[in-house]
Amino acid sequence: MALIKSISGIRGTIGGKPGESLSPIDIVKFASAYGTWLRRRGRGPLVVVTGRDARVSGEMVAALVNSSLRSVGINVVDVGLATTPTVEMAVTGLGAGGGIILTASHNPAQWNALKLLNEAGEFLSDADGREVLALAATEDFDYVTYDKLGKETRDDSQTGKHITAVTVMPLVDAEAIKQAGFTIAVDAVNSVGGIAIPALLRALGVRKVIELYCEPTGLFPHNPEPLPEHLADLSRTVMESGADLGFVVDPDVDRLAIICEDGSMFGEEYTLVSVADYVLSHVKGPTVSNMSSTRALRDVTEGHGCSYTSAPVGEVNVVAEMKRTGAVIGGEGNGGVIYPALHYGRDALAGIALFLTHLAKQGMKCSELRRKYPDYFIAKKKIDLTGDIDMEKLCGKLMKAYPEAVCDTRDGIKLDLPDGWVQIRKSNTEPIMRVYAEMRSKPRAENLAGEVTGIVKNL
Secondary structure, eight states, X not given: XXXXXXXXXXXXXXXXXXXXXXXXXXXXXXXXXXXXXXXXXXXXXXXXXXEEOSOTTHHHHXXXXXXXXXXXXXXXXXXXXXXXXXXXXXXXXXXXSEEEEEOOTTSOTTEEEEEEEOTTSSXXXXXXXXXXXXXHHHTOOOOOOGGGOOOEEEOOOHHHHHHHHHHTOTTOOHHHHHHHTOEEEEEOTTSTHHHHHHHHHHHTTOSEEEEESOSOOSOOSSOSSOOGGGOHHHHHHHHHHTOSXXXXXXXXXOOEEEEETTSOBOOHXXXXXXXXXXXXXXXXOOEEEXXXXXXXXXXXXXXXXXXXXXXXXXXXXXXXXXXXXXXXXEEETTTEEEOTTTOSSBOHHHHHHHHHHHHHHHTOOHHHHHTTSOOOEEEEEEEEOSSOOOHHHHHHHHHHHXXXXXXXXXXXXXXXXXXXXXXXXXXXXXXXXXXXXXXXXHHXXXXXXXXXXXXXXXX
């Protein structure tokens, strides 16, 4: 069992003892801390939007969260089964003071989490998150009397509003998509993507939608992280049905991966690259991705005569850098597209609409579009953490092994090499160390990741 507390929220496995897993006591404590923080902050109305993915534990967690918020005098608008970007947009759309998304994103079914939003529908800053953590740790809550309890209302309209907002974005051409006559297969891993994605595709004029695992039961048919090794069923469905492409999303629909018509992976890293290429062909401006994302975005951005900058891993960090630079598109290489013309949050619905417009206007097969972009290969390895790592000592050993590298320590350790890079960082969501290496060939990337993993393990 596991319980992970961070500035972005609390995440853990269901079942077990308080403090060691995501127990009802921990849920109540954390939701109470957030509600208390919101009241003391005194900014915006005392209204919180809550929504959840389709995990089996979601209904139970939602009941605890909503009741806890009401107990500290917060009014709750529960939007029910909804994607993460839908909840984010609902916060500003309803003029709420904040939001809580109940989802453990790509983690397996035994996990759940509370993700915390501010009044802008964005994840909490480091300072705000630490205030909530401190309130939870000291149990410094302000519970109200019976006559001041918050009220709870239900709003099932937000998914429809989100879909409408996506379809009318200036760079989305529904007529071009309709004329292309696409047949598209969708794997929604039996979560809320099964509600939102087929409805979006039909609203965009897609000719035929093939639904695979689109029943929101929360019973994930495969590992929910949209990686190649988990997508054999979708790949087979695309080829057997003669579909033009396939889309797969994670349980809360903030990540998007694409399968080409020949069953091959477009590449999760290249979701953002292709969408950025389309956006930059119409609107010039900076781009941003996190430090663990492919160099291909930098290459494409500079090809449009624009500037690229990186940010530490984490959506809140990418958003801050996008705001600082005035970026017109950004996100993360895990398939997370952030399009600020809609909102500052990773949004697979926005990514789908922009990608399909791009593909329709190019008049290419999906695999042909992928070949337009530079080939990079990222090797990803995980190391289970059983104790602390001396990062300063590790940095010294790495620089000794790679003296030609430029070292960046904004987020773990990243070594920029002449023909690639490698990054070592602790995960914010799992008790592991991640090692990512990118090179121009898969064997070289795997070799670099293996070498660095060996150095880390030797510590």
